[in-house]
Amino acid sequence: MSPSKVASMRDAIAGLVRDGDTVAIEGFTHLISFAAGHEIIRQGRRDLTLARLTPDLVYDQMVAAGVARKLVFSWLGNPGVGGLHAIRRRVEADATGRPPVPPGLELEEYSHFGMVARYTAGAANLPFFPLRSYFETDLPAANPLIRQMPSPYGEDVVYAVPPLRPDVTIIHAQRASAAGDVQVWGLLGCQKEAAFAAERVIAVVEEVVDESVIRADPNRTLLPGLVVDAVVVEPWGAHPSYVQGHYDRDNAFYRAWDAISRDEARLQAWLREWVHGVDGRAAYVEKLGAERIAALRPGSAPSGSVDYGAYR
Amino acid sequence: MMVVAAARELAGKRVCFVGVGLPNIAVNLAQRTVAPDLELVYEAGVFGARPARLPLSIGDPTIVTGATAAVSMFELFAFYLQGGLIDVGFLGAAQIDRYGNINTTVIGDYAMPEVRLPGSGGACEIAINAREVFVIMRQGPRSFVERIDFRTSPGNLGGAAEAERTRRTQGWLGRGPSVVVTDLGVYRFDPSGEMTVASLHPGVTPEAARAATGWDLALPDATPSTAAPREEELRLLRQELDPEGAYLR
Numbered sequence: 001m002s003p004s005k006v007a008s009m010r011d012a013i014a015g016l017v018r019d020g021d022t023v024a025i026e027g028f029t030h031l032i033s034f035a036a037g038h039e040i041i042r043q044g045r046r047d048l049t050l051a052r053l054t055p056d057l058v059y060d061q062m063v064a065a066g067v068a069r070k071l072v073f074s075w076l077g078n079p080g081v082g083g084l085h086a087i088r089r090r091v092e093a094d095a096t097g098r099p100p101v102p103p104g105l106e107l108e109e110y111s112h113f114g115m116v117a118r119y120t121a122g123a124a125n126l127p128f129f130p131l132r133s134y135f136e137t138d139l140p141a142a143n144p145l146i147r148q149m150p151s152p153y154g155e156d157v158v159y160a161v162p163p164l165r166p167d168v169t170i171i172h173a174q175r176a177s178a179a180g181d182v183q184v185w186g187l188l189g190c191q192k193e194a195a196f197a198a199e200r201v202i203a204v205v206e207e208v209v210d211e212s213v214i215r216a217d218p219n220r221t222l223l224p225g226l227v228v229d230a231v232v233v234e235p236w237g238a239h240p241s242y243v244q245g246h247y248d249r250d251n252a253f254y255r256a257w258d259a260i261s262r263d264e265a266r267l268q269a270w271l272r273e274w275v276h277g278v279d280g281r282a283a284y285v286e287k288l289g290a291e292r293i294a295a296l297r298p299g300s301a302p303s304g305s306v307d308y309g310a311y312r
Numbered sequence: 313m314m315v316v317a318a319a320r321e322l323a324g325k326r327v328c329f330v331g332v333g334l335p336n337i338a339v340n341l342a343q344r345t346v347a348p349d350l351e352l353v354y355e356a357g358v359f360g361a362r363p364a365r366l367p368l369s370i371g372d373p374t375i376v377t378g379a380t381a382a383v384s385m386f387e388l389f390a391f392y393l394q395g396g397l398i399d400v401g402f403l404g405a406a407q408i409d410r411y412g413n414i415n416t417t418v419i420g421d422y423a424m425p426e427v428r429l430p431g432s433g434g435a436c437e438i439a440i441n442a443r444e445v446f447v448i449m450r451q452g453p454r455s456f457v458e459r460i461d462f463r464t465s466p467g468n469l470g471g472a473a474e475a476e477r478t479r480r481t482q483g484w485l486g487r488g489p490s491v492v493v494t495d496l497g498v499y500r501f502d503p504s505g506e507m508t509v510a511s512l513h514p515g516v517t518p519e520a521a522r523a524a525t526g527w528d529l530a531l532p533d534a535t536p537s538t539a540a541p542r543e544e545e546l547r548l549l550r551q552e553l554d555p556e557g558a559y560l561r
Contacts, residue, residue, distance in 0.1 A: 028356050028385060029371020053385075054433070075433035079332060079369035083430070093424045109417075111432040112355060113389040120386055132394050133437040135482050136466040142422045156483055186376050187356045188384045244373050251368045301377050 002179035005231045006208060009280060012230040013039045016200045021167035022049040022072075024119075024198065025058055028189030029079060029249070032241035033172040033204045034058050035234045035281040041065040042275060051166055053115045053190070057240065057257050060084040063105060064267050065275065070106040072164065074115045078261075081254050085261035109143050110161060116190045118164035122197030128160040135159070169198035172238045173222065174246065176205045180225030181214045185303075186244025188222070195223050204232045206246055218308075236285045236293070247296045313513045315549065316541040318402075318448045318493040320346055327351045328400045329393065329438055330361075332370045334448045335402035337553055338493075340366060344548050351380075353398060355434040357388045366553045389434070393441050396485045401442030403435050405449045407460040410506045410527045411475075412447065412467025412489035414439070415460040422462060432464050439465035444490040451494035457526040472505030496521050498538055506530060511538040 007015075017023060017040055025033050037058040040048075044067075050059050051072040056079070062068055064086035076084055090105040110118065117129035130149070140146040140159070149160045171191040176182040182203045184191070195201045203223065208231065214221060240250035240257075260270050278284045285293065318338035322328060323346035330339045330352050340363065343350045352361040356371040360380025367375055376382050383392075392398060406429050407415035416435060420426030439445055445467070449455060467489045468475040475488055492499040497512040508530040512521055514537055522529050 029369055030356070030373070073431070075430050076428065077332075077430035077433075079371060080336075080367075083428075088428045091425065091428050093420070093426060097424075109431055111436040112385070112434040113394070113437045116385050116389055131437070132483070132485075133440060135440055135484065136463070136469055136478060137432075137436055138417070138422070138463045139432065139436060142417075142462075185382075186373065187358070187371055187382060189357065190385045192384065193386060242373055244376055248373060249369070254368070298373065 002225060004178040005180045005225065005228060006178050007230040007232060009035060009039045009204070009232045009234055012202050012232050013043055016202055016229055017045060017168050019045055020047045022051060024051040024166040024169040024194045026052060026169060026171055026189060026191045026194040027238070027241065028053060028187055029056070030187035030189065030242060030244060031172040031184065031191065032056055032058055032238055033170050034239060034241060035237035035284075036170045036202065036204055036232075037062050038275045038284070039280070040067060041271070051164060053112050054079065055084055055087060057084070057254065060086045060257075060261055061271065061275070063087050063090065064264075065271055068105065070108065072108045072110075072115075074110045074112045078254060078258060080251070082258050085258075086264070086267055089264065108145070109139065110146065111139065114146065114161045115164070116193065118161050119190050119193035119197045121161070121163035122165040123193045126163060128162055130158040130160050133159055164197060166194065166198040168200040168202065169194045170202045170204065171195060172204045172241075172243065174205065174243055175207050175209045175213070176203050176228070176231050177211045177214045177225065178208050178231065179211065180223070180228030180231050181211070181221055182223040182228065183214060183217070183220045184222045185220065192222050195227055201228045202230045202232060203228050204234050204237045206235050206237070206243055208233050234281045237281050239285070239288070239296075245298065245301075248298050250296060313538065313541060314448065314493055314495045315341060316545045317498050317513070317538050318446065319545070321446055321491050321493065321498075322347045322350060322400065325350060325399045327353060327398055329353045329355065329398045329402060329442055330370060331402045331404060331435070331438075332433070333404050335404065336367055336370065337549070338448060339402060340553055341545065341548055344552075345545060353388070353392060355385070355388060357383045357385050359383065359388075359392065389437065393434075393437060396441065396443070398438075398442040399444070401438035401445050401486075403438060403445055403447050403465060405447055405455070407455055407457050408447065408449065408467075408492065409457060409460050411469060411471060412445075412492065412501060412507060413460055413463050413469065414447065414465040414467060415462045417462040417464045419461050435465045439467065439488075440484050440486050442486050444487055447489055447492040449492070449494055451496045451524045453524060453526050456524060468501060468505035472501075472503060475505055496524055502530065508532070509535055511536040513538045514540050
């Protein structure tokens, strides 16, 4: 029986996330570990390179909190609402054309498929990944790491992107065993690729389940405990993002963020209250309040079950 | 009107890649009206979505429940999009030029932009690999421009001849943009690869369309009027799809 990897969020972040690391908190709209992002802020990490396809609010918050020196991404928006203003303020010229208030933020930009391909190359130990994108665009000029290359067979030309190997990838999931076998359902994003590509992996889950639950449905396993360094049990750890079947996306929060993010002083006040002012996700959830929590619970849509068959 | 016009363009299409924002509502309206067999594909990793509520984002939980397939993004981009299964890719744009090349990256200089826009997301690969591209966007002299500040998603490049040659030699599956729907009208592309008016919405004059365009807009002699929204289309939009007016004004 494998030893337990269950750890507190505080211990997992303290032990596995270091200054200067390349950190990927992955989950495409779904299963984004805001709880881990907030703990990284509380522990005062610095000079991180943050990687995600869409930074989402979590990196807008972390950039505003001063943990990051660089962003690797493919879409810089608040999905369905608008922009990520803390990030924009650090990269846009001001009204007089002056550069942003230091410290600015370095950007390394791709497309969605480019980012997915980067993690895939990282996970598969490849020197690059080829894709049919970027032709006739200004992206390769803006990012010289996106390079055209000929196919070794025939006349085709493709574009290559380099591998992305995060120092630490943090994912959120519905459940895992104490040994770190992670299962998810809903949007899979590129969590798997980002985790296999990483040096260290933290899996934050709604609940820990017995190994027998995992073994009863092996098709549902995203990651084996083999690649997971810590399992953190943090119900509602993805809020305001969501967990399929557990809670809804807090769209009201995403909408409200636009006004908060546009005003630097207001954003800093929000961080003081909701990140620095709570000692962890449990306190954050309590502060959200039972009514808000209850409103985010979805109806039920069970999947039924399948029979793998017992073969002896 | 814009959403209704965009939805109508999807008649007869089979597999549509749904983009964030206005494409989301247009595609959902189309599925309930002119294209009931339309398969909705979301870049977040869903094929055959049947959202019970209008998704605010393209990664909303409602696109998963009841869908045909929830797959990894690698699978979605590699096998569905790059593999050639997408009939229509729906894109938004901050800036577009006469040949349908799109900017969603920066206004101003890339190194020190005046406005940092969201960037490509999936748009760049959608423009190249979807069999055809629909664009939905608001029209004005700052969005319909002579020259875009940054080319995020390629359209007809410098014209149809160049685009045709480039697509062939580089092996693109996509044939490029086929329609642009704005709040003023519906545009298609002429044999030279340039946008031309197909119809203007009720109440929009050719002069207004010209004034809202940063280049010398090609207008036919007689400009048809876009058919006004039908009652059923409006009912679906206002009562079922977007009762809170999140998308519609």
